[in-house]
Amino acid sequence: MGLVDQLQRICGAEFVITHEHQLRTYESDGLLQYAAMPKAAVLPGSAEEVHRVVKACHEAGVPTVARGAGSGLSGGALPHEDGVLIVLSRLRRILDVDLENQRVVVEPGVTNLEVGAAVGPSHYYPPDPSSQVVCSIGGNVAENSGGAHCFKYGFTTNYVTGLEVVLPDGDVVQLGGGKMVDAPGYDLLGAFVGSEGTLGVATKITLRVIPAPPAWRTLVAFYEHMDEAGRTVSAIVSAGLIPGAMEIMDKLSIEAAEAATRAGYPTDAGAALVVELDGPESECEAAFDEIVDICRQNDATGIRIAEDEAERALIWKARKAAFAAMGRLAPNYYVQDSVIPRTQLPQVLTRIEELAREYDVRVANVFHAGDGNLHPLVLYDAATPGEAERAEECAGEIVKACVDLGGSITGEHGVGVDKKRYMPSMFDEPDLAAFQMLRCAFDPAGLANPGKLMPTPRLCGEVPGPYRQHPIEAAGLAERF
Numbered sequence: 321m322g323l324v325d326q327l328q329r330i331c332g333a334e335f336v337i338t339h340e341h342q343l344r345t346y347e348s349d350g351l352l353q354y355a356a357m358p359k360a361a362v363l364p365g366s367a368e369e370v371h372r373v374v375k376a377c378h379e380a381g382v383p384t385v386a387r388g389a390g391s392g393l394s395g396g397a398l399p400h401e402d403g404v405l406i407v408l409s410r411l412r413r414i415l416d417v418d419l420e421n422q423r424v425v426v427e428p429g430v431t432n433l434e435v436g437a438a439v440g441p442s443h444y445y446p447p448d449p450s451s452q453v454v455c456s457i458g459g460n461v462a463e464n465s466g467g468a469h470c471f472k473y474g475f476t477t478n479y480v481t482g483l484e485v486v487l488p489d490g491d492v493v494q495l496g497g498g499k500m501v502d503a504p505g506y507d508l509l510g511a512f513v514g515s516e517g518t519l520g521v522a523t524k525i526t527l528r529v530i531p532a533p534p535a536w537r538t539l540v541a542f543y544e545h546m547d548e549a550g551r552t553v554s555a556i557v558s559a560g561l562i563p564g565a566m567e568i569m570d571k572l573s574i575e576a577a578e579a580a581t582r583a584g585y586p587t588d589a590g591a592a593l594v595v596e597l598d599g600p601e602s603e604c605e606a607a608f609d610e611i612v613d614i615c616r617q618n619d620a621t622g623i624r625i626a627e628d629e630a631e632r633a634l635i636w637k638a639r640k641a642a643f644a645a646m647g648r649l650a651p652n653y654y655v656q657d658s659v660i661p662r663t664q665l666p667q668v669l670t671r672i673e674e675l676a677r678e679y680d681v682r683v684a685n686v687f688h689a690g691d692g693n694l695h696p697l698v699l700y701d702a703a704t705p706g707e708a709e710r711a712e713e714c715a716g717e718i719v720k721a722c723v724d725l726g727g728s729i730t731g732e733h734g735v736g737v738d739k740k741r742y743m744p745s746m747f748d749e750p751d752l753a754a755f756q757m758l759r760c761a762f763d764p765a766g767l768a769n770p771g772k773l774m775p776t777p778r779l780c781g782e783v784p785g786p787y788r789q790h791p792i793e794a795a796g797l798a799e800r801f
């Protein structure tokens with residue numbers, strides 16, 4: 321029996337897609353610059369079906385790629401042309417809400433926002449990607465996703481306490497302590513979170529949730545220049561204050577977000593800084609007054625304070641819509657995701673301006689300022705010859721500038737297919753070899769999301785020797801990523 325027949329027997333014929341037109345739905349994730357068609361896309365309806373699908377693919381020697389909502393921005397869920405795409409969107413059950421133990425157990429296709437809704441209003445799940453309406457918890461785990469509130473609360477990895485995982489050979493294992501905080505043995509849970517689908521498929525996820533903060537105070541301060549907003553962030557941190565979130569938007573981002581949301585941001589402002597405090601009411605009030613003073617001392621031209629929940633939601637609406645709103649400024653954009661030590665913010669923003677001039681493109685900046693996690697959006701028009709290439713090169717130079725300033729090639733969007741070429745700029749060959757050994761321990765056959773994350777895939781068991789340049793590389797005819 322062929323593999324497709326087997327998949328149909330496991331999941332039902334209507335959940336195995338092989339027709340080219342239907343497969344197009346899955347050809348890209350959120351990074352549309354990459355597209356590929358799998359041989360088949362399969363939508364299992366249970367963890368048991370995922371296990372049988374992966375086992376069948378493994379026995380047939382066929383690569384698999386897991387896909388949640390497909391909102392990833394590094395090509396992580398890009399299909400393998402000879403492989404099977406395992407779409408987890410039907411695994412949407414919330415299995416257990418255990419607020420006494422501050423835990424919720426969910427299937428991987430549940431969205432980030434649904435987790436919050438399931439535990440609220442008394443409890444709160446802090447990691448909040450701007451894509452939270454659509455992105456799946458399985459994708460969040462695979463990417464170790466962050467969001468505006470991670471400055472204070474930490475990333476997905478700080479909230480996953482247990483996982484059920486289908487390994488690349490189809491075996492099912494439990495990683496972590498389930499509802500307990502920790503478990504004896506190697507921290508395989510820590511290794512899995514952020515592994516971008518290369519170590520297996522998560523089919524059940526246990527998350528820690530926390531009591532919802534009793535009070536919130538939110539403001540947005542406006543400035544003439546970005547460096548004033550950056551200075552405010554540094555001054556807030558230096559004062560020992562820890563807001564839940566600190567987000568900066570530049571002039572272009574404000575323009576786009578305002579056009580999309582009508583949130584009332586002044587479009588002549590050079591920068592906007594959203595600051596949100598949370599915690600006990602009295603603590604919030606005292607710290608909030610101090611933050612307002614710090615904004616003024618750093619030349620804020622205006623400060624808008626949310627007086628009620630509706631105004632708070634509006635302030636956030638503009639920030640969270642910033643990516644999607646870029647379509648109002650240019651037909652295409654390339655989202656970069658890099659990190660820098662927060663103190664390097666002025667240097668990197670100046671460098672981004674220089675690069676934008678050099679490559680003759682516009683770059684909008686919107687970022688998690690507390691974490692130093694930048695999201696430069698390089699705008700272009702794919703219909704104009706050469707512009708897409710210039711945008712991509714400019715985005716690449718921005719990554720390099722961040723690494724040169726002591727930062728990282730990715731903050732929260734992952735390496736995927738898009739950034740694997742930059743891995744050697746952060747890691748030496750022995751570091752990469754250690755990653756590869758871990759990967760091979762989970763997936764000796766190399767069938768789980770191959771071609772992603774690692775720059776120089778080699779077969780498991782192959783001994784990494786010193787790097788030797790191939791003659792065609794030396795001749796400048798090929799480049800190794």
Ligand SMILES: Cc1cc2nc3c(=O)[nH]c(=O)nc-3n(C[C@H](O)[C@H](O)[C@H](O)COP(=O)(O)OP(=O)(O)OC[C@H]3O[C@@H](n4cnc5c(N)ncnc54)[C@H](O)[C@@H]3O)c2cc1C
Pocket residue numbers: 349350385386387388389390391392393395396397408428448449450451454455456457458459460461462463464465466467468516517518520521522523643644732733769
């Ligand atoms: C407008 C917009 C805003 C965004 N804002 C943020 C943000 O603020 N913060 C942030 O961190 N990200 C952000 N993202 C990126 C993206 O939403 C996150 O990376 C998200 O976690 C991806 O989830 P997904 O379900 O869409 O995963 P997919 O894109 O489907 O997959 C992502 C990766 O996870 C793997 N994967 C998916 N499910 C599983 C599973 N069950 N088991 C194992 N591997 C799996 C895939 O193989 C792939 O490698 C944004 C994206 C967009 C489009």
